[in-house]
Amino acid sequence: MRREPRSVDYLPDPRPDVGTGRTPPAPGRQAILLASLSVGALLLAMQLWLLTVALELYLNGNDDNGIWVLAGLSGLVVVGGGLVLRMLARRARLRW
Amino acid sequence: MSRIPGRDYRQQLAEEEPWRQQFPYHWDADEAVTRREFVRFAVLTSGALFVGTVVLGILGKLDSRKRTKRQLIMKVGELEPGHAKYFHYPNSGDQAMILRLNDGSYAAYSQKCTHLSCAVYYQPKENTLHCPCHEGYFDPVTGEPTAGPPQRRLPRITVEEQGGNLYATEMNP
Numbered sequence: 001m002r003r004e005p006r007s008v009d010y011l012p013d014p015r016p017d018v019g020t021g022r023t024p025p026a027p028g029r030q031a032i033l034l035a036s037l038s039v040g041a042l043l044l045a046m047q048l049w050l051l052t053v054a055l056e057l058y059l060n061g062n063d064d065n066g067i068w069v070l071a072g073l074s075g076l077v078v079v080g081g082g083l084v085l086r087m088l089a090r091r092a093r094l095r096w
Numbered sequence: 097m098s099r100i101p102g103r104d105y106r107q108q109l110a111e112e113e114p115w116r117q118q119f120p121y122h123w124d125a126d127e128a129v130t131r132r133e134f135v136r137f138a139v140l141t142s143g144a145l146f147v148g149t150v151v152l153g154i155l156g157k158l159d160s161r162k163r164t165k166r167q168l169i170m171k172v173g174e175l176e177p178g179h180a181k182y183f184h185y186p187n188s189g190d191q192a193m194i195l196r197l198n199d200g201s202y203a204a205y206s207q208k209c210t211h212l213s214c215a216v217y218y219q220p221k222e223n224t225l226h227c228p229c230h231e232g233y234f235d236p237v238t239g240e241p242t243a244g245p246p247q248r249r250l251p252r253i254t255v256e257e258q259g260g261n262l263y264a265t266e267m268n269p
Contacts, residue, residue, distance in 0.1 A: 047145040071152075084139075
């Protein structure tokens, strides 16, 4: 992705977000954003845990559908993440 | 670089250090990860974890097909109580053992320790299965770990008697 040079950004600016190309969120939205990112991180941790449980089931030789239930839950998280990405992309398009 | 009073410092820098013209990025911008990039990376990681779980499911199904095989072990009564015989099951490279327990019954297990895959041996005097690599011990009746680092029981082999012979029919990890 090519970034357009901005001649005013040579020097560090003590103000946060100045020159980084980011627009700071509104004060009320900062907490919502951080909470959303935290929930995402928690879901990732949960997926990692699901993977370890699946590994344990596999090593124990469980032939029932336990691993597939775990894979289904993990897949739901992926689908949710994909939907969030799509929603963000749509919002960005609407903004422009 | 000394700052010239009365002159725009940024303009002065740009003239005295030409590389800033070619790389005109704020150094915070060079290292910044936007929230959008973070979310995209998180979704990719999430997808990788999902694929890993699915692969384990597929491997589990493939393994369950491979573990069923009928193979002659020995004749009934060939083994005295308190003794073990070592053989290969289900493939020629997989070591296994059949034990004649003190009560006369049989138990068969994979010889592969569930800790780090060293060979496990029967010790009739102590009535235990011993892994000498890391001092792991298993119960010869159930195959469950009793001491040492192993956390999972030994894969058990189903033994069937037919026509005076003992057959291994299935491996249950």
